[in-house]
Amino acid sequence: MSLLALKNKKITRRSKEDRVFDIINVFLTAMILILVVYPLYFIVIASFSDPNMIYEGKVWLLPKEITFEGYERIFRDSKIWLGYKNSIIYTVVGTFVNVAFTLMAAYALSRKDLYGRNVFMFLFLMTMFFSGGLIPTYLVVKNLGLLNTMWALILPKAVAVWNVIVAKTYFETSIPNELLEAAKMDGCSDAKFFAKIVLPLSKPIVAVMVLFYAVGHWNSYFDALIYLNNENLYPLQLILRNILIQNQASTMMISDLDSLAAKQRVSELIKYGVIIVASVPLLIVYPFVQKYFVKGVMIGGIKG
Amino acid sequence: MELAKKANSVIDSHAKVKRGLKIKKIFSNYQLYLFLLPALIYFIVFHYLPMYGILIAFKDFVATKGIMGSPWVGFKHFGRFFESFQFWTLIKNTLGLSVVQLIVGFPLPIFLALMLNQIRSEKYKRFVQTVVYAPHFISVVVLAGMIFVFFSNNGLINNIILLFGGDPISFMAKPEWFKPLYIASGVWQETGWAAIIYLAALAGVSPELHEAAVMDGANKWQRIFHVDIPAIMPTAVILLILSVGGIMNIGFEKAYLLQTPMNQPSAEIIPTYVYKMGLQQAQYSFAAAVGLFNAVINLILLIAVNKFAKKLSGTGLW
Missing domain, CATH: 1.10.3720.10 (MetI-like)
Known part of the structure; x- marks a missing residue:
């Protein structure tokens, strides 16, 4: 009896300690939430607040003196739309090449009966740890005549080793060997088996690959910076860079304004707006596809 | 003596069969090699070719002469x-x-x-x-x-x-x-x-x-x-x-x-x-x-x- 009482006491004491822990934990994670969300939220409200209000530090939680001037000027600008179009093309074509090359290679490497698979794997993995570097790679792209073409943004990044490992791991663990043997019995070729059986069974990994690569293409600016100098080919991120970092393109958008102060104010407004405009596609898709990204990281992590 | 010869020939033919099997294995999997080909070409062209291109670090690279034609300058x-x-x-x-x-x-x-x-x-x-x-x-x-x-x-x-x-x-x-x-x-x-x-x-x-x-x-x-x-x-x-x-x-x-x-x-x-x-x-x-x-x-x-x-x-x- 007394033993039971003692035990009960112990449990209540322990849960009190744990309760304090839980309260602190919820408080800390809430702080982290605010730290992550507030900058993003501020960009949103700043993008349609009067820039004077931002300058004077009056915008904190709600937009003040709402104006859509920033967005109007952004939408009137043809360069942004051209950049949007270019980015969509590069993302779609690039992702298609990426996913096709990656999945085919990953499947071949996942097959234990592929003679020499360790050699190929080694060749691929080596590139993760040592590379020729920027200049020799640039010279290869140049010598292939890819400068100032969309292929300069697609071919040099056609396969990411990490994604090959992720997809290979997935195939190895989720496609049972018996399936292959049964299909072979029925005279099914490797290509047919891959297209008709492996791919339909691997929808999650296809989704992971599409998302990883597509986000990479949509967000990249560096390849465009070094390989393109024809403005009509610029992807959105490069145009964004000119507006956000170099204050360049925005001078076009505000050429009708007279005073320097007005120009500066509106160009700030444009910066906030342009951040939103560029991030909208990802913001819309993100909540729905988040689980696939996480899955991709986890498959990679098991192996890693 | 006789036995050793016999054993040798058995081992020999065994190795031959094995080699034959290996080649057969590669041939029967040719589609898998085709699957691997695009990625392989990619890694050779955009990763291993640049590694070869590192040679220009030891040369005075002139674009018109190419990597091989440019003079060596050591370090x-x-x-x-x-x-x-x-x-x-x-x-x-x-x-x-x-x-x-x-x-x-x-x-x-x-x-x-x-x-x-x-x-x-x-x-x-x-x-x-x-x-x-x-x-x-x-x-x-x-x-x-x-x-x-x-x-x-x-x-x-x-x-x-x-x-x-x-x-x-x-x-x-x-x-x-x-x-x-x-x-x-x-x-x-x-x-x-x-x-x-x-x-x-x-x-x-x-x-x-x-x-x-x-x-x-x-x-x-x-x-x-x-x-x-x-x-x-x-x-x-x-x-x-x-x-x-x-x-x-x-x-x-x-x-x-x-x-x-x-x-x-x-x-x-x-x-x-x-x-x-x-x-x-x-x-x-x-x-x-x-x-x-x-x-x-x-x-x-x-x-x-x-x-x-x-x-x-x-x-x-x-």
Whole structure:
């Protein structure tokens, strides 16, 4: 009896300690939430607040003196739309090449009966740890005549080793060997088996690959910076860079304004707006596809 | 004698059959090799060909003569780099930035994962996860743009400083602010995402371990130390090796975007220097030499750290 009482006491004491822990934990994670969300939220409200209000530090939680001037000027600008179009093309074509090359290679490497698979794997993995570097790679792209073409943004990044490992791991663990043997019995070729059986069974990994690569293409600016100098080919991120970092393109958008102060104010407004405009596609898709990204990281992590 | 001969011929024919089987195996799998072909060509053209192109670091590369036709100059470009007045600044900036980034950025995802793992409400946990992963998907251009608008002279941060009665700071013009901004923005963007892998490791911990610990009277704090942390140790070691090995591989993209004419003294790092020397000034050979120097140091670091970690904890990359 007394033993039971003692035990009960112990449990209540322990849960009190744990309760304090839980309260602190919820408080800390809430702080982290605010730290992550507030900058993003501020960009949103700043993008349609009067820039004077931002300058004077009056915008904190709600937009003040709402104006859509920033967005109007952004939408009137043809360069942004051209950049949007270019980015969509590069993302779609690039992702298609990426996913096709990656999945085919990953499947071949996942097959234990592929003679020499360790050699190929080694060749691929080596590139993760040592590379020729920027200049020799640039010279290869140049010598292939890819400068100032969309292929300069697609071919040099056609396969990411990490994604090959992720997809290979997935195939190895989720496609049972018996399936292959049964299909072979029925005279099914490797290509047919891959297209008709492996791919339909691997929808999650296809989704992971599409998302990883597509986000990479949509967000990249560096390849465009070094390989393109024809403005009509610029992807959105490069145009964004000119507006956000170099204050360049925005001078076009505000050429009708007279005073320097007005120009500066509106160009700030444009910066906030342009951040939103560029991030909208990802913001819309993100909540729905988040689980696939996480899955991709986890498959990679098991192996890693 | 007779027997040995017989045995030999049996072994011989066996080897022949084996070789025949091997060739047959390759032939019957020819479609798999075709699958591999595009990726193989890609790696040869865009990774191994540039490795061959590194030769220009030891030559005075002239585009019209090609890599083979250009004259050898040995270690001339390396010597020029080592003696240049920027050499030690570049090393200091590059190493300083990545070492601090590692020290600050490496433990934070572990803390976050441990915290998230202890949240009792599934809904709240999932909400926090969704939010903290999100910044990972913001492009580096947008991130740099956010830094510029927030830290401008009339930006959000200076408004907060004013609110508390401080004096505004022109962050983007001060060399000493480059590193904190670079690292803090990296923490903001990547900590949540980096926690995923630890969360996966924590999800793999058998609930029985926790139940047993509870039976023994362990509170949450003790369970974190004695159950959770040992469980994620192998993952942490691997990730640590990878990040130490990549210490000179600090990203070019963000550093380049955050550079202003005023913060250059601390913002110039080896990768941005290679870009400027090589592609803006077309000193291909010199820039390739600087890049090679960087890559070799990286490789040495990676091998050394891997060896060290293997000795210490038994886990390594290879």
